[in-house]
Amino acid sequence: MRTISEKTMDTRARRAAKRVSLIARRSRWRRDTVDNYGGFQLINDRNRIIAGYRFDLSPEEAIDYCSAQTGLRANSLESAAKKRR
Numbered sequence: 161m162r163t164i165s166e167k168t169m170d171t172r173a174r175r176a177a178k179r180v181s182l183i184a185r186r187s188r189w190r191r192d193t194v195d196n197y198g199g200f201q202l203i204n205d206r207n208r209i210i211a212g213y214r215f216d217l218s219p220e221e222a223i224d225y226c227s228a229q230t231g232l233r234a235n236s237l238e239s240a241a242k243k244r245r
Contacts, residue, residue, distance in 0.1 A: 173220075
């Protein structure tokens with residue numbers, strides 16, 4: 161079984177966030193402090209934190225969150241198209 165490097169997972173998380181118009185920012189500050197766990201935050205275009213307030217998202221959690229948002233976006237676009245018909 162092939163293991164995936166940390167850098168690869170970080171890149172995947174950033175790409176997934178970009179697909180849903182978010183920014184995945186990883187903390188580069190000290191880890192294991194009260195308000196910083198060294199993980200990711202997801203930030204929208206208005207510079208508001210959407211998830212990972214304490215940099216507590218792993219790359220996998222960030223990807224999962226973005227995937228769920230993609231599904232929600234697709235459902236809302238389908239319902240909007242149905243309303244137009």
